[in-house]
Amino acid sequence: MTAAEATAPLRAGADAPRAVAAVARGGWWGMAGSAANAVFSFLLVGLVTRAVGADGSGVIFTGVALFTILSNTCKLGADAGLIRFVPRDLALHDGRSVPALLRMAVLPAAAVSTVAAAPLLLSPTAAHLLLPQLPPADAVSLVRLFGVFLPVATVGMVLLGATRGYGTVVPFVGVEQIGKPVLRLLIALPVAFLLPSLTALASAWLLPTLAGSVAAWSALRRCRAGRGPTPAPRHESVSWRTFWGFAAPRAVSSVFDISAAWVGVILLSALGTASEAGVYTAIGRVVTAGTLLQLAVRLAVAPEISRLLALGEDTEAHALHRVSTCWIVLFSWPLFVLVAAFPETFLSAFGPEFVRGAPALVVLCAASMVNVAVGNAQTVLLMAGRSSWHLAVTAAAFTVQLTVGVLAVPAWGVFGAAVSWAAAIVVENLAAALLIRLRLGFTTVDRGYVTALGLALTVSVVLGAARTREGDTPSGLAVAMVLGMCVFAISLWRYRTSLRVSDLVGVLRRRAA
Secondary structure, eight states, X not given: OOHHHHTHHHHHHHTHHHHHHHHXXXXXXXXXXXXXXXXXXXXXXXXXXXXXXXXHHHHHHHHHHHHHHHHHHHXXXXXXXXXXXXXXXXXXXXXXXXXXXXXXXHHHHHHHHHHHHHHHHHOSHHHHHHOTTSXXXXXXXXXXXXXXXXXXXXXXXXXXXXXXXXXXOXXXXXXXXXXXXXXXXXXXXXXXXXXXXXHHHHHHHHHHHHHHHHHHHHHXXXXXXXXXXXXXXXXXXXXXXXXXXXXXXXXXXXXXXXXXXXXXXXXXXXXXXXXXXXXXXXXXXXXXXXXXXXXXXHHHHXXXXXXXXXXXXXXXXXHHHHHHHXXXXXXXHHHHHHHHXXXXXXXXXXXXXXXXXXXXXXXXXXXXXXXXXXXXXXXXXXXXXXXXXXXXXXXXXXXHHHHHHHHHHHHHTHHHHHHHHHHHHHHHHHHHHHHHHXXXXXXXXXXXHHHHHHHHHHHHHHHHHHHHHHOSSHHXXXXXXXXXXXXXXXXHHHTTTTTOSHHHHHHHHHHHO
16 A cells, blocks of 8 residues: 555545535535536527527537537546546555556557548448438538547546546536537527528537537646646556446446437438427437536535545435435426426417427427436446446436337337436436435435425426416426425525535535544
8 A cells, every 4th residue: 555545535624514515515616617618508509599590400419419429428437547546546555657548549540530530531322312302412511520530529528528627627617618608609690690501500519519629638738737736656656457347337338328319310310300400409409408517516526536536434424415415306307397287389489380299399409307316326437437337327328218219209209219318317217316325325315305206296296286277388398497496485485594515614624534
């Protein structure tokens, strides 16, 4: 055992309150970023659908779906590897092996993304198969445009994973959740009014990826400079085999994760119509907006759980998961109930032709409530080093989604795609929750969780009553929001003691003592 490892528990005790502070700061940044991402992405989808209609938006977002799936595939799970191993190396070895970790992560991702971009740039087959509704020349031009930006976007996401390993979510939030969505909207606004073509709008979506990658590189340099000079490593704390033994399963599971959100668009484009793909994209934006708090908490909690587990602070890691899940349920459940109660009102913001997706939106809201009910169970699996378990869970869920989708999309269209995604959400989250409970000992339900669930259900009943009385109308939505917020605020004040994070603070303080 090295001297650093021997003193790790002492440092963990002395730095224990840092866990609360780091998660609190990261949670607020993540919340702000997730909110901004949801708002500006929603506005962008609305702008594109208004500019080119459901058919045109379906074509553009089919390209976005392909690009998103490929870029997340080509990063090979390296970003998750950095999120897991960088904080461990900083805690145990003062960051001596961070340069080697960066080389392990960035070089393979850059090489694979370059190879993956070649078929998009050189072969027209993919374009013809993916966008059969477009003239061949237009389809090839659009797909090639996405291929040009693929390597840059992939490397940028890996670099952002490294910044999160340094315990800060600010670069990730600034680039992925605020910078890119805002730039996309700002570029798309004049394009939509002056030159509303498919290629121009796709370029508006892609151009910010270049700026984002440059910003990620700059942020990583600042993170490393902030630590001061790094001592030369006596040996690498993590070998290539260890790093990729963790990252490789995550590489495959990340494909399943990101495909779950976008495969419905591709299935509808190939087996249905571009119009249905556009409607489904709008539904996906609304559902994703509802998970903003969960994503915010995940950004802050992931590296902190990895650090606590590395230092043997299992009790604190368990408490952190319970408290974070409690607050995710408290705030997210009423939001999904609100959307499910007024689906036509929300979808009408994209245009009257999108209202037909209301039943699909209700199904996905119900599945998303299962998702938030188990908290960030999948994050716990990854930060505990069980990337192979995570792979098995996501593979099973994706198999369910693809099977149901192929059978249901031709018959039910948008509703069939929603049912397939909902089935995958339920399977994936329940399986992950069972694994962390039975194999890792992470419990979710405690007094605070029950209180949060009860308050969320109370607010949900109020929202449902407003929907029954006023109907699915903008005025009904306004009444429901006012009543729901009043009941929520009163209940939150009444049960503030049960919902405090004092149990977590107490655990950390006892450890510090």
